[in-house]
Amino acid sequence: MDACTLGDLLDVVGGPALRLHTAPAGQAVPVTEAVLHDGRTPLPRQPGALLLAVGVPAAESGPLLRAAARAGLTGVVVRGADGPVAEAEEHGVALLSVAEDAAWHQVHLLLASAIAAQPAAVPSDTGLGDLFALADAIATATGGATAIEDPRQRILAYSTVPGQPVDEDRRQGILGRQVPASAENTEQYRRLFAADRPLRLPALADGDLPRLAMPVRAGGETLGSVWVIDGGSLAPDAEDTLAQGASTAALLLLRARAARELARHRGSELLRRLLDGTAADPPTAAERLGLAGPAQVAAFVLDSAASVPDAERTALRLLDVVRLQCEARYGRHAGVLVDGVVYAVLPGPGAREQGRAGVERAGARRPEGVSTAGRSTPAGAPLRRTNEHSHKKLAEDIVARAGQALRVPVRAALGEVVPDAAGLADSRADADLVLRVLDADLPVAGVDEVRPRVTLLRLAEVMGERRELTAGAWRRVLAYDAAHGTEYARTLVCWFDAGCDMAGAARLLAVHPNTCRYRLRQLQQHAGVDLDDPDERLVLWLQLRVLAGLTGATA
Structure with missing residues (x-):
């Protein structure tokens, strides 16, 4: 996994929660951990660490910055906004701050979680590599081919220990990364998720093999299940091994979930900055x-x-x-x-955009006895336009x-x-x-x-904000109509909308063309409008259309 950088950390928790004042070495410096420090003990050498200055007023953190530089720390986090920026820059240490009322233990938990998850390197299938290794470990210890599933019976990982018996149900499940649906399968899952210990389940069809299964739970929540094929040679302690494996799977699934959520949060923050134009480095954010x-x-x-x-x-x-x-x-x-x-x-x-991954994600392994022919597009296949x-x-x-x-x-x-x-x-x-x-x-x-x-x-919007763009003859036309009960503005916009065609304007107004001619002559006389000037016609139409909101259909 790539190291978390200061920039990665700020992408996740930057803003009101964590403010950067200066980063003399840039934001690409690594951040390895968040360390609480009470100011009364010497700093150990912890290259890359981010120091939380507990009990040290921000204005008095100069000596701590010097000590942090000697210890190889990446930066110091103070409480309040009046830290010594000049000293931080002099010693080449990043200076960050949190709010005055922030609780240090909460700040530490937030930063430690963000650093540990390292979202910049988290793919969409975070944790699957560890789950595959766990499936292999369970298969080796129990003596049976193993699969780890989520609550929707989708296969997350499977073992590839050579020589272990498998059946068609397993092959089809791995091919589609989904357990084949059937009424018998549904009943077995109902029994399994009601159990609190490993459960032995019979084969569902001729040629299939029985299973040893265990639900995966954490805090009362069902996260999935682990299945071991019983080919007749399972280890005597297979049930105990499976129970321990399910407990480990719960930890891995919870960790993967947290990493995915953190990665999604970080992605949302990056996208917000791209959309509002505040991203410091748009190409990097896009990548x-x-x-x-x-x-x-x-x-x-x-x-x-x-x-x-x-x-x-x-x-x-x-x-x-x-x-x-x-x-x-x-x-x-x-x-x-x-x-x-x-x-x-x-x-x-x-x-060019990555298409949906098929049966095998990048780095996943081919199930035993299964050909790749006829699969849907795998990751790494030609990208579609x-x-x-x-x-x-x-x-x-x-x-x-x-x-x-x-x-x-x-x-x-x-x-x-x-x-x-x-x-x-x-x-x-x-x-x-x-x-x-x-x-x-x-x-x-x-x-x-x-x-x-x-x-x-x-x-x-633009015209409404500028006095010189809202002034002009259109106001005189509207004022004259309001004072005298005339319909000169209505007649004008219908004439404009009809392409300055008198007959077309008359149809929009449902009057005789001579009525239109008379109104336009009166308009020019009383409002001081020169309809023979194409520029004046254009400006007048724009103002009536845009500022007054009039059209031939609504005037």
């Missing part, structure tokens, strides 16, 4: 997230007009739906919930599925395709704009589909 080449941001949000009793919880469920669907389509995937909006980064046209059009279909599928599952209408927007991760903030901004123009008649759209709408929306 850590598995993003490469062109990309496109998709945004999903609950319909604001719908009544949602627990909007925060429902938004989290929407995040789960989006992640599930995107991971099923693209394999490794980045998604995050920000201010009630779920964002997903999708590969752009021509981008995706295209922009499929993203619209994916967004529509997610909107339909999420709306049905959550019982709340969902909207989805696709931003512009950008060449690399540095442009994700722009694609996110596009998607945010598109969300604002969606409605029940148009629940899903890409930015190019609604470009006129979002352009006018942004124009309204």
